[in-house]
Amino acid sequence: MNSKNNMKYIFSHWEKFSLKIKSSRQVFLFLDYDGTLTPIVSRPKDARLPISVKKIIKELNSSPRFTVAIISGRSLRDVRKMAGIRNIVYAGNHGLEIERGSGKMRKPAVSYSRPLLKSIKLYLDAALQDIEGAQVEDKGPTLSVHFRRVSPESRARVKIIFHDILRPYIASRRLKVTSGKMVMEVRPAVDWHKGKAVLAILGASKALPVYIGDDVTDTDAFLAIKGKGVSIFVGKPKKNIKADYYLKDTKEVELFLKQLFNLL
Ligand SMILES: [Mg+2]
Incomplete structure (x- = not known):
């Protein structure tokens, strides 16, 4: 092929x-x-x-x-x-x-989204605290949620929680999300x-x-x-x-x- x-x-x-x-x-x-x-x-x-x-x-x-x-x-x-x-x-x-x-x-978009990301980190931390291995990382201009160490059966729950929290911000085009290998990321909605x-x-x-x-x-x-x-x-x-x-x-x-x- x-x-x-x-x-x-x-x-x-x-x-x-x-x-x-x-x-x-x-x-x-x-x-x-x-x-x-x-x-x-x-x-x-x-x-x-x-x-x-x-x-x-x-x-x-x-x-x-x-x-x-x-x-x-x-x-x-x-x-x-x-x-x-x-x-x-x-x-x-x-x-x-x-x-x-x-x-x-x-x-430039990096600094204005910073306070928003800080509060989203608090929501994510609270919502994910019961899921063993889930980690929210503050990377300054972006946030990452790592789930490599989460048990395979709980990974779907991490994704649902993540998207539920982020949905309104994506809809209002203030932030966007991307995903990589066992990680989901939130970044400012800049092109x-x-x-x-x-x-x-x-x-x-x-x-x-x-x-x-x-x-x-x-x-x-x-x-x-x-x-x-x-x-x-x-x-x-x-x-x-x-x-x-x-x-x-x-x-x-x-x-x-x-x-x-x-x-x-
Ligand atoms: Mg790589």
Whole structure:
């Protein structure tokens, strides 16, 4: 079932990909964090970046031809702390917060939705307090409800409670919700996502964008660079996800980064 529209396993098409890298003067490498650089773990704070991955990212970023950005659903502060690499670009909250060198950028909608999110966190905390393993995380401009540690039979209840509380705010277009792997998120209702963040970070740069990510939120970025960059999905190829290539897991992402470095 390998039609032309399906993503290709990058190591089986290495020559074509490497030619693209070799013929580009500048490469802008965008990396998602959880599920891409580190395996998904039950407690988000345990998702440490392996030393070997950190090392190869630093090496790539120190090449004059490469710039590296880590773009995550985590808050900016959190992803910066988890990765712990200096002199790269960081984007948190799916790009609502961007930090590049000493410059910081926040979408204006972020500050006005803050008091609203604070009160919603209180409602969610109260409504979910009896459900073992449910966790409401305050990420500044956004909120996350994690349910990976909730028993499978209670997960539906978490979703019902979440949507019941959020419904009026979505209807009045003040907030919007998105979902990822065992997480539901509340964010300001602005038309902004990882794809727009990638384009904002690229700016007028002529660099070749290469984006690697494992989740639904990454598909906005795949779409944004379609035709002008290279998109790489991490995981088993899925019909609803359109990327140029795929890698099977985080171990293969590490191998990919090493091979990429060897092309320099
Ligand atoms: Mg991810």
